Amino acid sequence: LFSHSTTEQIKGNSFTEKRLLKMSSSHWEDFYATHLPPNCFEDNRSLLKEFCDRHFKLKSNIVLITSGGTTVPLEHNTVRFVDNFSAGNRGSASAEYFLEHGYAVIFMYRTKSLEPFTRHFSGQQLLDMLELHEEGMSTTITVKPDSVDVLAPVLDKYKNAQETNRMLYITFTSVVDYMWLLRAACECLAAFERNAVLYLAAAVSDFYVPQDEMPTHKIQSGHGAPTISLQLVPKMLAPLVSLWVPLAYVVSFKLETDEAILIAKSRESLNKYKHKLVIANVLQTRKNRVVFVTPTKAYDLLLSKEQAHKGQEIEEQIVADIVDRHQEFVRDGELHQQQQQQ
Numbered sequence: 002l003f004s005h006s007t008t009e010q011i012k013g014n015s016f017t018e019k020r021l022l023k024m025s026s027s028h029w030e031d032f033y034a035t036h037l038p039p040n041c042f043e044d045n046r047s048l049l050k051e052f053c054d055r056h057f058k059l060k061s062n063i064v065l066i067t068s069g070g071t072t073v074p075l076e077h078n079t080v081r082f083v084d085n086f087s088a089g090n091r092g093s094a095s096a097e098y099f100l101e102h103g104y105a106v107i108f109m110y111r112t113k114s115l116e117p118f119t120r121h122f123s124g125q126q127l128l129d130m131l132e133l134h135e136e137g138m139s140t141t142i143t144v145k146p147d148s149v150d151v152l153a154p155v156l157d158k159y160k161n162a163q164e165t166n167r168m169l170y171i172t173f174t175s176v177v178d179y180m181w182l183l184r185a186a187c188e189c190l191a192a193f194e195r196n197a198v199l200y201l202a203a204a205v206s207d208f209y210v211p212q213d214e215m216p217t218h219k220i221q222s223g224h225g226a227p228t229i230s231l232q233l234v235p236k237m238l239a240p241l242v243s244l245w246v247p248l249a250y251v252v253s254f255k256l257e258t259d260e261a262i263l264i265a266k267s268r269e270s271l272n273k274y275k276h277k278l279v280i281a282n283v284l285q286t287r288k289n290r291v292v293f294v295t296p297t298k299a300y301d302l303l304l305s306k307e308q309a310h311k312g313q314e315i316e317e318q319i320v321a322d323i324v325d326r327h328q329e330f331v332r333d334g335e336l337h338q339q340q341q342q343q
Contacts (some may be wrong), residue, residue, distance in 0.1 A: 022337065029235035032180065039178040045171055046185045049107065053189035056105040056274055061167075062196050062327070064104045065186050067203035068092020069111025069158075070178040077215055087204035089114030090288075091254075091316060094328040095200060098320035100162050105197070107190075109171045109182060111203070116170070118159040176206040176234055183237060184274040187245035195334040198327055199241070203254050209234050238274040248334070250327045251276035255294075258284045267294035278326065280319065289315060293322065 070085035093115040130148035134141045162168040173179045190197045208231035267279040281292040289304040304315040
């Protein structure tokens with residue numbers, strides 16, 4: 002299912018999309034021009050390039066998963082910050098299921114949010130599965146017999162991902178970190194064209210404090226209540242879809258608290274940015290119901306109480322549906338290329 006069509010016409014050249022990109026371009030370009038890249042950015046960019054180069058040669062399908070929430074620092078020497086809370090459940094679970102479908106996975110996640118595989122063991126749960134044996138100067142650690150059936154399948158999948166080099170972990174903390182790393186990842190993924198999926202599940206801040214308006218040191222409460230001016234974070238879906246990875250299969254997420262506006266807001270996003278799919282969910286039911294919204298239809302994916310009781314996760318259904326859609330998307334691209342060559 003590998004497609005590398007250099008002659009395929011890039012969608013997104015309509016008057017409306019050009020106007021949208023022109024209106025928004027100065028905003029996101031200014032953001033990068035006025036915010037320095039994070040520490041270790043070049044190291045992370047090298048890791049991304051090496052990982053993508055390897056899997057491009059292998060003709061792999063590849064997915065970028067963003068997961069967890071971003072912070073908005075209020076000081077340069079950050080003590081206080083505004084946080085977009087997200088534990089990273091959806092992203093970390095989805096990464097495991099994409100691996101099961103044979104994809105190479107770039108897992109870009111908030112530092113200390115949930116990660117694939119280790120997410121199954123919270124707090125001291127993993128330590129409680131282990132036993133310590135001391136004999137003289139020798140110490141060994143074993144897994145308790147009643148924990149082997151729980152730990153072994155997870156460990157097996159983790160080892161397989163590591164041994165096949167199909168998993169890359171990249172961390173971010175602030176919204177600035179996220180923006181720089183997202184663009185760097187897209188630069189590396191562009192060559193995959195239709196064989197790349199972007200699964201943008203991170204909870205990205207809508208507002209930020211510009212660096213030139215941020216105090217250097219901790220805001221002092223003795224000076225009274227501070228006045229903080231927030232600016233809108235640029236919507237990176239615009240350049241991402243139109244410029245950075247125009248042939249990739251891009252999936253965004255929409256979380257609302259009001260069911261009545263869920264579909265309308267999702268369609269609004271699709272119409273505005275021209276990507277492929279919005280996965281919409283309501284805060285209160287997000288663990289057992291999502292709505293797949295495309296430009297032409299919307300339908301529910303549901304996790305029943307019986308399925309949940311058996312330990313099944315809705316992310317398994319989500320990823321399976323996306324994989325089917327992505328494979329059809331790749332086949333359509335191959336057919337289009339063949340027709341152009343005739």
